[in-house]
Amino acid sequence: MPATSTNVPEPSRTDPDLLRNFCIIAHIDHGKSTLADRMLQITGVVDQRQMRAQYLDRMDIERERGITIKSQAVRLPWSPSEGEERSGTPHILNMIDTPGHVDFTYEVSRSLAACEGCVLLVDAAQGIEAQTLANLYLAMENDLTIIPVLNKIDLPAAQPEKFAAELANLVGCEPEDVLRVSAKTGVGVPELLNKVVREVPAPVGVKDAPARAMIFDSVYDAYRGVVTYVKVVDGTLRKRERIRMMSTGAAHELLEIGTNSPEMTAADGLSVGEVGYLITGVKDVRQSKVGDTITQLNNGATEALGGYKDPKPMVFSGLYPLDGSDYPELREALDKLQLNDAALVYEPETSAALGFGFRVGFLGLLHLEVVRERLEREFGLELIATAPNVVYQVDMEDGAQHEVTNPSEFPTGKIDKVHEPVVRATVLAPSEFIGAIMELCQTRRGTLLGMDYLSEDRVEIRYTLPLAEVVFDFFDQLKSKTRGYASLDYEPTGEQIADLVKVDILLHGDKVDAFSAICHKDKAYAYGVRLVGKLRELIPRQGFEVPIQAAIGSRVIARETVRAIRKDVLAKCYGGDISRKRKLLEKQKEGKKRMKMVGSVEVPQEAFIAVLSSDSDGDKKK
Numbered sequence: 001m002p003a004t005s006t007n008v009p010e011p012s013r014t015d016p017d018l019l020r021n022f023c024i025i026a027h028i029d030h031g032k033s034t035l036a037d038r039m040l041q042i043t044g045v046v047d048q049r050q051m052r053a054q055y056l057d058r059m060d061i062e063r064e065r066g067i068t069i070k071s072q073a074v075r076l077p078w079s080p081s082e083g084e085e086r087s088g089t090p091h092i093l094n095m096i097d098t099p100g101h102v103d104f105t106y107e108v109s110r111s112l113a114a115c116e117g118c119v120l121l122v123d124a125a126q127g128i129e130a131q132t133l134a135n136l137y138l139a140m141e142n143d144l145t146i147i148p149v150l151n152k153i154d155l156p157a158a159q160p161e162k163f164a165a166e167l168a169n170l171v172g173c174e175p176e177d178v179l180r181v182s183a184k185t186g187v188g189v190p191e192l193l194n195k196v197v198r199e200v201p202a203p204v205g206v207k208d209a210p211a212r213a214m215i216f217d218s219v220y221d222a223y224r225g226v227v228t229y230v231k232v233v234d235g236t237l238r239k240r241e242r243i244r245m246m247s248t249g250a251a252h253e254l255l256e257i258g259t260n261s262p263e264m265t266a267a268d269g270l271s272v273g274e275v276g277y278l279i280t281g282v283k284d285v286r287q288s289k290v291g292d293t294i295t296q297l298n299n300g301a302t303e304a305l306g307g308y309k310d311p312k313p314m315v316f317s318g319l320y321p322l323d324g325s326d327y328p329e330l331r332e333a334l335d336k337l338q339l340n341d342a343a344l345v346y347e348p349e350t351s352a353a354l355g356f357g358f359r360v361g362f363l364g365l366l367h368l369e370v371v372r373e374r375l376e377r378e379f380g381l382e383l384i385a386t387a388p389n390v391v392y393q394v395d396m397e398d399g400a401q402h403e404v405t406n407p408s409e410f411p412t413g414k415i416d417k418v419h420e421p422v423v424r425a426t427v428l429a430p431s432e433f434i435g436a437i438m439e440l441c442q443t444r445r446g447t448l449l450g451m452d453y454l455s456e457d458r459v460e461i462r463y464t465l466p467l468a469e470v471v472f473d474f475f476d477q478l479k480s481k482t483r484g485y486a487s488l489d490y491e492p493t494g495e496q497i498a499d500l501v502k503v504d505i506l507l508h509g510d511k512v513d514a515f516s517a518i519c520h521k522d523k524a525y526a527y528g529v530r531l532v533g534k535l536r537e538l539i540p541r542q543g544f545e546v547p548i549q550a551a552i553g554s555r556v557i558a559r560e561t562v563r564a565i566r567k568d569v570l571a572k573c574y575g576g577d578i579s580r581k582r583k584l585l586e587k588q589k590e591g592k593k594r595m596k597m598v599g600s601v602e603v604p605q606e607a608f609i610a611v612l613s614s615d616s617d618g619d620k621k622k
């Protein structure tokens, strides 16, 4: 027993042998949250009256979109049913609900590190999808015991025999070992809980060692500050103890420690194998870093628990308030969101065209959409987002290197090489779509890595693709070319040298930074022509002729012209009555408000929104 500086009674420990830590992993929409709900209900943690759909998905936006963004851990009491080994013995199951979308793979990997086993959930009407595989591989990397389960067996379209065979083949078991459940009706869920007790190993750790707890999630709560979710691997953490974050050395007092069942329930402490929350009074999730190890300040552990990935922004976009005077509100809103989202990074930027705003880094496009929607919905902001772009590294001939997150900062001068990020993409689809998928990947500069048949009529196709080609509307295109049947997963695999150029747009001879884009050389021409054509439609005729040009460096690759009109609206009503004149003048003034002056040209807001919301290579969004 290590010496402690406080006189706190020994916390009531749960014998690690009676603990089971598991998570549910699945492809998006295969029913994780519904299964989690059913488990809450069946174990009696939430009673019928309190039950609402997707109990664990607390954010409004999560509930509306039906997706899980932040993972949550909850403690479930369960005694195996009659006839089972250990029947009647109360066990504690810690269930960690994980998000399923590609952008949040990072969160899945953290949650997995806190578990000894996982339920691999597959929709019995859909079969294995891309994220089923991606999650399974993550679980295998973490040495988790895998319990394969088919969900939605109540659906008339369910094909349990077919998919049980597919799943068994994948995880290496017999089809009879694949459990069949309906998260909706609850059928098979008690059997699943029994199986978790039977098959998931109890956590192992050293009871009498200095404490080591791994942070697997940090959430900002407006009332309580940062709530940190941990799994205690060794030793015991006690309330009011002084603790230390091992990566930064920062010391804090443990103001509260406890478990979620599912509401926060304070305890004296947490020990070996237990999963719970702690509150230290830190105000920002970045001070309680996911993946970090917590130990006691005095006589603490010397070696941190290993292995975590830092979230790295992959996609950048400029966010500007539609009304420039909302800039301070936008800053405040971003500050607030960042308290709860360690992956969100931003810095102020100014655009000649759009004014003051921020360059914001995201994990991927869904992350971008979620953040943007939260800014608009929760903070009432109206925003213009510039076209998303990836991070390029530009090597100059004189040896200088630049990291470019904003196309308008693409260097001029003698460029030696441009590096762009690439991903390894896995597409799963019925085999009839192989041709369409390959064609799409080919036009997106993909390189085929390999193809395998998962069953007679389903294939897994692997490609290396430039991330820039994936982040725009690749997924939409894939879905539409496969009638919604294909699923996609991707992971960054490094970078490649590519022939990339910056295309600028000039209005009346002035470069408009917000319209600049980085394109592959072969696609630059098409991009320029399309954008110039679109702008010509959107920019109203002005008092003078406005040439619109697309250029690479000083070379113009496309040009259109908006012809001049006489701006004097009063010309129409010479000699007319005065009230009509006044009305016309007022109308003209109102019209001006919605225009942005770019150099000497008036550009309507719609032009920025319409142009920037479409992708870079010609094929329009759905």
Ligand SMILES: Nc1nc2c(ncn2[C@@H]2O[C@H](COP(=O)(O)OP(=O)(O)OP(=O)(O)O)[C@@H](O)[C@H]2O)c(=O)[nH]1
Binding pocket: 026, 027, 028, 029, 030, 031, 032, 033, 034, 035, 066, 067, 068, 099, 100, 101, 151, 152, 153, 154, 155, 181, 182, 183, 184, 185
């Ligand atoms: N018929 C039927 N529908 C189900 C069952 N389980 C889940 N669903 C439905 O499937 C849809 C997706 O379920 P969710 O629980 O939100 O899926 P999820 O995997 O948590 O989704 P993400 O959190 O977005 O990854 C919802 O409309 C559920 O009502 C089931 O057993 N039977």
